[in-house]
Amino acid sequence: MKRFLKYKYRLKWREQLYTKNRTRRHFKRKRKQRHIRKAAEQAKLLESRVARSKHETVSAPEVFSFVTNTTDTLAFFNKIENLLLDAYPIKIDLSKVTEMSADSLLYLLALFDRLNKSRKMYHVEGNIPKHKTAADKFRHSGFLKYVTANGVQSHTSKNIVQIYGGEKIETRIVKDLVKLTHTTLGLNKYQTMHLYEVLIEIINNTVHHAYRSKDILPKWYAYAEYNELERSVVFTVLDTGLGIPATVRRTWGEVLIDSVRVRRMTDSQLIISALDGKFRTQTNKRYRGRGLPKIKSAHEDGSLTDLLLISRKGYINLSSGTHQDLGVTFRGTLYTWKVVAQ
Numbered sequence: 001m002k003r004f005l006k007y008k009y010r011l012k013w014r015e016q017l018y019t020k021n022r023t024r025r026h027f028k029r030k031r032k033q034r035h036i037r038k039a040a041e042q043a044k045l046l047e048s049r050v051a052r053s054k055h056e057t058v059s060a061p062e063v064f065s066f067v068t069n070t071t072d073t074l075a076f077f078n079k080i081e082n083l084l085l086d087a088y089p090i091k092i093d094l095s096k097v098t099e100m101s102a103d104s105l106l107y108l109l110a111l112f113d114r115l116n117k118s119r120k121m122y123h124v125e126g127n128i129p130k131h132k133t134a135a136d137k138f139r140h141s142g143f144l145k146y147v148t149a150n151g152v153q154s155h156t157s158k159n160i161v162q163i164y165g166g167e168k169i170e171t172r173i174v175k176d177l178v179k180l181t182h183t184t185l186g187l188n189k190y191q192t193m194h195l196y197e198v199l200i201e202i203i204n205n206t207v208h209h210a211y212r213s214k215d216i217l218p219k220w221y222a223y224a225e226y227n228e229l230e231r232s233v234v235f236t237v238l239d240t241g242l243g244i245p246a247t248v249r250r251t252w253g254e255v256l257i258d259s260v261r262v263r264r265m266t267d268s269q270l271i272i273s274a275l276d277g278k279f280r281t282q283t284n285k286r287y288r289g290r291g292l293p294k295i296k297s298a299h300e301d302g303s304l305t306d307l308l309l310i311s312r313k314g315y316i317n318l319s320s321g322t323h324q325d326l327g328v329t330f331r332g333t334l335y336t337w338k339v340v341a342q
Helices: 002-051 070-085 102-117 132-140 171-185 193-209 244-252 259-264 267-276 292-300
Strands: 056-059 090-093 124-126 160-166 220-227 232-239 305-317 322-340
Touching (some): 102 160, 102 220, 102 232, 102 322, 160 171, 171 193, 171 220, 193 220, 244 267, 244 305, 267 292, 267 305, 267 322
Parallel strands (some): 056 090
Antiparallel strands (some): 160 220, 232 322
16 A cells, blocks of 8 residues: 555656646747747848838947946947847947047947847948047957958058957967067066966956856957057957856855855955955855956066956956946956056
8 A cells, every 4th residue: 555655656746747847848938939029020120120221320439448438438338239139220430439449349349249149130330430540440450350341441550469359268369469568568478477377367267157058159359459659568358258246146156155245245346355365165265266366466566557357337447446336237347458668
């Protein structure tokens, strides 16, 4: 009798599991069907708007830079992304830009890449700045290699390592970035050892921690430019992943001893604490975050200057010792710094 009840209970448990899995598959299939229908409707709406030339024009701020005009530049990208998600064809107007930095172009490429990976249809047109200095920077940046440009030619310069985007560690590109300091500033390999390590660690962080989904490949973008007036090389690296605060909260929040405090901290506070290596796991090991301690160490010993980090809503300027929390979320992590002649 007991054996019969045990068998009956086991059978009932299996039936419940089968029903549960079947229900789960049913809702998953329905969700996928709704997503396909919505994508088809938005694609049809986008095509009709393009045919009727119903483009939305979005003008970039005169100072198109996250470094010197963070708030306006973030608002510009936020408006673009909202319009694209609502199936509007847009025109990006850069004609009034008088000053720009490479970080804004890296972020624009990252936005296009994110839309491509989501398989969402979009239509974007644009122009280049009328201001000569800004237009020259745009043409020399390498941005045009990644988009279809009619009548606008990309230029090259020995003082610039053009934008490069990768999904794995590319030591060749890192060497090219570092080599720019050798040819322009006269530095040797020993003097730029920290620089090489910092670049490798940032890219390594992107590859290993940027995404949780195996279906999405991580992406990073890098750029370097020699400033003849300042006798310095400006480096810009964009990690398009979760961002430092999100990585700390989601990946380490469960194993950190002070996980409750972590959830209450602002994004800028999380970045500063991660740079300082203040977090400890339950095994009493420090959570250092790939590349972050090396970046801070290189800044403290003078290898890097004017170091700036933006991630999620955190804005950290290590050179001035200031930090703030932004009103709009920055997707990913931006690193920018200078290497000066010694």
